[in-house]
Amino acid sequence: xxxxxxxxxxxxxxxxxxxxxxxxxxxxxxxxxxxxxxxxxxxxxxxxxxxxxxxxxxxxxxxxxxxxxxxxxxxxxxxxxxxxxxxxxxxxxxxxxxxxxxxxxxxxxxxxxxxxxxxxxxxxxxxxxxxxxxxxxxxxxxxxxxxxxxxxxxxxxxxxxxxxxxxxxxxxxxxxxxxxxxxxxxxxxxxxxxxxxxxxxxxxxxxxxxxxxxxxxxxxxxxxxxxxxxxxxxxxxxxxxxxxxxxxxxxxxxxxxxxxxxxxxxxxxxxxxxxxxxxxxxxxxxxxxxxxxxxxxxxxxxxxxxxxxxxxxxxxxxxxxxxxxxxxxxxxxxxxxxxxxxxxxxxxxxxxxxxxxxxxxxxxxxxxxxxxxxxxxxxxxxxxxxxxxxxxxxxxxxxxxxxxxxxxxxxxxxxxxxxxxxxx
Amino acid sequence: xxxxxxxxxxxxxxxxxxxxxxxxxxxxxxxxxxxxxxxxxxxxxxxxxxxxxxxxxxxxxxxxxxxxxxxxxxxxxxxxxxxxxxxxxxxxxxxxxxxxxxxxxxxxxxxxxxxxxxxxxxxxxxxxxxxxxxxxxxxxxxxxxxxxxxxxxxxxxxxxxxxxxxxxxxxxxxxxxxxxxxxxxxxxxxxxxxxxxxxxxxxxxxxxxxxxxxxxxxxxxxxxxxxxxxxxxxxxxxxxxxxxxxxxxxxxxxxxxxxxxxxxxxxxxxxxxxxxxxxxxxxxxxxxxxxxxxxxxxxxxxxxxxxxxxxxxxxxxxxxxxxxxxxxxxxxxxxxxxxxxxxxxxxxxxxxxxxxxxxxxxxxxxxxxxxxxxxxxxxxxxxxxxxxxxxxxxxxxxxxxxxxxxxxxxxxxxxxxxxxxxxxxxxxxxxxxxxxxxxxxxxxxxxxxxxxxxxxxxxxxxxxxxxxxxxxxxxxxxxxxxxxxxxxxxxxxxxxxxxxxxxxxxxxxxxxxxxxxxxxxxxxxxxxxxxxxxx
Numbered sequence: 001x002x003x004x005x006x007x008x009x010x011x012x013x014x015x016x017x018x019x020x021x022x023x024x025x026x027x028x029x030x031x032x033x034x035x036x037x038x039x040x041x042x043x044x045x046x047x048x049x050x051x052x053x054x055x056x057x058x059x060x061x062x063x064x065x066x067x068x069x070x071x072x073x074x075x076x077x078x079x080x081x082x083x084x085x086x087x088x089x090x091x092x093x094x095x096x097x098x099x100x101x102x103x104x105x106x107x108x109x110x111x112x113x114x115x116x117x118x119x120x121x122x123x124x125x126x127x128x129x130x131x132x133x134x135x136x137x138x139x140x141x142x143x144x145x146x147x148x149x150x151x152x153x154x155x156x157x158x159x160x161x162x163x164x165x166x167x168x169x170x171x172x173x174x175x176x177x178x179x180x181x182x183x184x185x186x187x188x189x190x191x192x193x194x195x196x197x198x199x200x201x202x203x204x205x206x207x208x209x210x211x212x213x214x215x216x217x218x219x220x221x222x223x224x225x226x227x228x229x230x231x232x233x234x235x236x237x238x239x240x241x242x243x244x245x246x247x248x249x250x251x252x253x254x255x256x257x258x259x260x261x262x263x264x265x266x267x268x269x270x271x272x273x274x275x276x277x278x279x280x281x282x283x284x285x286x287x288x289x290x291x292x293x294x295x296x297x298x299x300x301x302x303x304x305x306x307x308x309x310x311x312x313x314x315x316x317x318x319x320x321x322x323x324x325x326x327x328x329x330x331x332x333x334x335x336x337x338x339x340x341x342x343x344x345x346x347x348x349x350x351x352x353x354x355x356x357x358x359x360x361x362x363x364x365x366x367x368x369x370x371x372x373x374x375x376x377x378x379x380x381x382x383x384x385x386x387x388x389x390x391x392x393x394x395x396x397x398x399x400x401x402x403x404x405x406x407x408x409x410x411x412x413x414x415x416x417x418x419x420x421x422x423x424x
Numbered sequence: 425x426x427x428x429x430x431x432x433x434x435x436x437x438x439x440x441x442x443x444x445x446x447x448x449x450x451x452x453x454x455x456x457x458x459x460x461x462x463x464x465x466x467x468x469x470x471x472x473x474x475x476x477x478x479x480x481x482x483x484x485x486x487x488x489x490x491x492x493x494x495x496x497x498x499x500x501x502x503x504x505x506x507x508x509x510x511x512x513x514x515x516x517x518x519x520x521x522x523x524x525x526x527x528x529x530x531x532x533x534x535x536x537x538x539x540x541x542x543x544x545x546x547x548x549x550x551x552x553x554x555x556x557x558x559x560x561x562x563x564x565x566x567x568x569x570x571x572x573x574x575x576x577x578x579x580x581x582x583x584x585x586x587x588x589x590x591x592x593x594x595x596x597x598x599x600x601x602x603x604x605x606x607x608x609x610x611x612x613x614x615x616x617x618x619x620x621x622x623x624x625x626x627x628x629x630x631x632x633x634x635x636x637x638x639x640x641x642x643x644x645x646x647x648x649x650x651x652x653x654x655x656x657x658x659x660x661x662x663x664x665x666x667x668x669x670x671x672x673x674x675x676x677x678x679x680x681x682x683x684x685x686x687x688x689x690x691x692x693x694x695x696x697x698x699x700x701x702x703x704x705x706x707x708x709x710x711x712x713x714x715x716x717x718x719x720x721x722x723x724x725x726x727x728x729x730x731x732x733x734x735x736x737x738x739x740x741x742x743x744x745x746x747x748x749x750x751x752x753x754x755x756x757x758x759x760x761x762x763x764x765x766x767x768x769x770x771x772x773x774x775x776x777x778x779x780x781x782x783x784x785x786x787x788x789x790x791x792x793x794x795x796x797x798x799x800x801x802x803x804x805x806x807x808x809x810x811x812x813x814x815x816x817x818x819x820x821x822x823x824x825x826x827x828x829x830x831x832x833x834x835x836x837x838x839x840x841x842x843x844x845x846x847x848x849x850x851x852x853x854x855x856x857x858x859x860x861x862x863x864x865x866x867x868x869x870x871x872x873x874x875x876x877x878x879x880x881x882x883x884x885x886x887x888x889x890x891x892x893x894x895x896x897x898x899x900x901x902x903x904x905x906x907x908x909x910x911x912x913x914x915x916x917x918x919x920x921x922x923x924x925x926x927x928x929x930x931x932x933x934x935x936x937x938x939x940x941x942x943x944x945x946x947x948x949x950x951x952x953x954x955x956x957x958x959x
Binding site for chain 1: 439440443444447483486487489492493494496497500628630631633634635636637638642646647648649650651652653654655656657659660661662663664666667668669670672673677678679680684686687706707739743744745746747788789792799841842843844846847848
């Protein structure tokens with residue numbers, strides 16, 4: 001891991017060698033010092049040779065962790081499922097696939113909804129990025145990226161552009177043009193530059209800024225027009241796999257999860273890591289905020305999904321079952337936050353009741369692992385992309401209360417036509 | 425290397441394998457596991473085998489799941505080789521009957537077939553450790569411990585190999601021994617996992633984060649867990665009527681009934697649910713464009729509209745293009761912050777001083793403090809008054825509750841799915857209009873010309889669509905439909921009875937025909953009949 005995407009804020013004389021160089025701000029015994037990168041390397045090697053600096057640092061970290069746990073435990077007065085006992089249980093859930101989008105030649109790695117609630121952008125292993133109108137299942141645009149394994153794609157809030165990236169270490173923005181003769185690839189704008197693969201990208205509230213996370217262990221905020229790096233975020237010790245922006249009033253924080261089993265909350269203005277959670281037993285594949293912005297859920301390779309609260313600063317619930325062995329690759333909340341949809345590597349999608357901690361439904365249907373699950377912006381349906389190269393848009397069937405003969409007949413027929421769609 | 429990209433690594437099931445092996449071990453438990461017996465395979469008797477049905481039954485009981493799920497999980501065990509079938513060894517599927525299966529030896533489990541280099545490195549470190557205690561240096565000790573944890577069940581194998589190799593090397597001549605030792609050491613020095621400076625930086629960063637978090641925790645304090653949990657419950661209850669997956673939506677979910685009224689109905693008159701949502705929080709009101717407009721109208725009446733305009737201008741600065749920041753900030757200053765400006769906003773003196781100071785070097789976040797101040801001012805003062813005002817209450821009274829989509833008589837016939845104009849088109853139209861207005865002598869290139877042509881072709885389609893939606897909206901608001909309701913029901917009753925009659929008669933004819941054929945009343949005559957030659 002070598003992260004070169006640090007923002008050199010200061011340039012001046014190094015405290016050690018007194019040469020004018022870009023300075024790195026590091027802390028020694030809680031004192032900030034300004035060393036140039038060469039001196040930092042030298043100091044690190046010397047410290048290691050003695051073998052004591054790392055140990056002292058580690059023991060300090062351990063004591064701080066213990067103190068934090070103590071503080072958190074003082075306020076642990078109730079469990080989530082205890083409070084949730086008073087709420088009525090959810091009824092039976094019948095989920096059916098209503099649209100199957102076929103057209104990718106290889107594994108679908110990532111997908112995103114447009115704000116108009118019916119368009120989807122998806123990216124796959126063969127380098128193709130396709131924009132679909134999921135309602136009519138028509139393909140509207142297709143772009144071929146010069147690299148394979150396009151692991152991240154995002155739709156712009158205005159609906160006029162898509163961003164995608166992967167093994168090329170870059171994030172490129174393509175403005176969507178309706179002229180059939182125009183080659184979309186010609187208008188491509190290279191925005192982000194990392195030193196390792198791009199794992200996830202997301203537009204902030206406008207088309208002008210993109211937040212990216214990468215396999216080099218950093219996240220970064222970029223300006224789309226100029227391609228300039230606005231802020232970089234360091235703190236993960238392994239690949240960062242996923243990030244999500246907070247739906248809060250001030251709109252200034254985001255959460256990221258990585259292969260070092262940590263989920264970190266960052267402040268976008270200062271680049272500081274304000275909170276960190278490390279209770280997972282394996283890599284965190286996906287992080288998503290609860291709709292109110294006070295909590296977030298994570299899906300991990302240890303086959304559990306967990307809910308963390310930001311104000312209590314601790315893990316609040318674990319969603320796991322003995323029969324679930326494979327890791328969760330992607331999670332998303334329903335509009336009200338009552339349901340958590342999680343896609344797993346054993347080809348299924350499990351739907352969890354967030355408050356009670358139980359599973360309400362399990363969906364089969366994909367023929368390879370589910371790589372991403374997203375609920376539509378209006379909450380009517382959810383789309384799942386999988387390594388079997390299809391995307392499925394599924395809904396919940398509810399039987400209306402009246403026991404009218406016509407209603408029953410209608411619902412039954414819809415169920416059967418649902419099955420017919422699903423087999424295509 | 426330890427940090428390899430997991431997404432495209434061929435098999436990265438580490439955690440899943442551990443869990444699967446744990447489950448397989450519990451399956452083989454003599455008391456609580458699956459009952460093994462001698463199974464007959466043709467003429468031979470195989471000991472310690474079980475049937476497919478046994479496996480599924482055990483899984484159902486142990487994990488309390490449905491049989492579909494138990495079959496799915498059992499299938500995974502067979503696929504990855506932990507259980508193998510005896511009858512058809514090449515066909516790796518689980519059958520829920522009395523076909524026999526057996527457990528695989530741990531030596532052949534997937535996790536033991538580790539990438540060779542890790543195992544070799546483990547053997548090398550073990551050799552070093554056995555040869556002389558304390559010879560391992562710092563990072564080697566860490567790697568040794570990490571490997572010991574990771575490949576624990578082959579550790580005996582590793583130690584045995586290390587001892588064997590040491591014993592074999594003792595039989596060599598001293599010179600050869602030294603050469604080999606140096607070669608090996610050089611190889612592992614080059615191929616060792618990354619460490620030193622990066623590790624130091626990481627550990628420092630982690631320690632700093634923890635220090636910051638602890639300081640924040642001690643200063644600001646944490647919220648009690650029951651408060652947080654109750655807030656989730658409250659949020660879910662409040663938003664449940666708005667969640668289509670939980671409670672459905674009116675008129676209907678477009679994906680099920682192929683009716684897109686739900687997406688197109690909020691043009692002129694909003695729905696009651698939408699207006700109610702504005703009362704949940706100030707952010708909901710501002711996020712909805714119609715809500716924002718209504719709020720602006722209210723603020724104009726109260727002569728405090730400049731607050732919302734200022735907030736919007738600050739959002740524009742924060743999320744807009746970097747190159748335009750200085751001029752935008754200048755605009756904001758001229759319009760809102762200069763004393764005596766036409767739309768002067770009321771900020772406290774301290775914030776104003778700080779903002780004015782920052783304006784000398786404008787950057788993206790220079791107006792943040794002022795924006796925050798105005799936002800909270802509106803939230804605490806104007807927003808609650810708006811919710812109690814007549815303007816809001818009248819809007820809520822006028823808001824409609826859409827009618828449920830009428831279900832057609834033949835529900836299996838799919839309605840036509842119309843496409844909608846792409847959002848890219850809408851902004852291109854605005855862009856082109858803007859371009860045409862601003863530049864008179866600017867020559868448009870072929871790209872914009874073809875776009876304009878496209879727009880012109882699509883415009884009548886658009887207008888027609890809007891007209892259709894308007895009509896549908898009128899229907900929804902019951903302006904036309906009330907008087908026709910009764911006759912509609914009658915017509916539908918007639919339609920249903922005709923359909924039933926047709927269906928029944930077709931079935932009867934078919935039954936009569938087949939019974940006649942069966943009793944040889946109708947059919948090919950012995951001499952060959954012209955009537956049924958087609959058969």
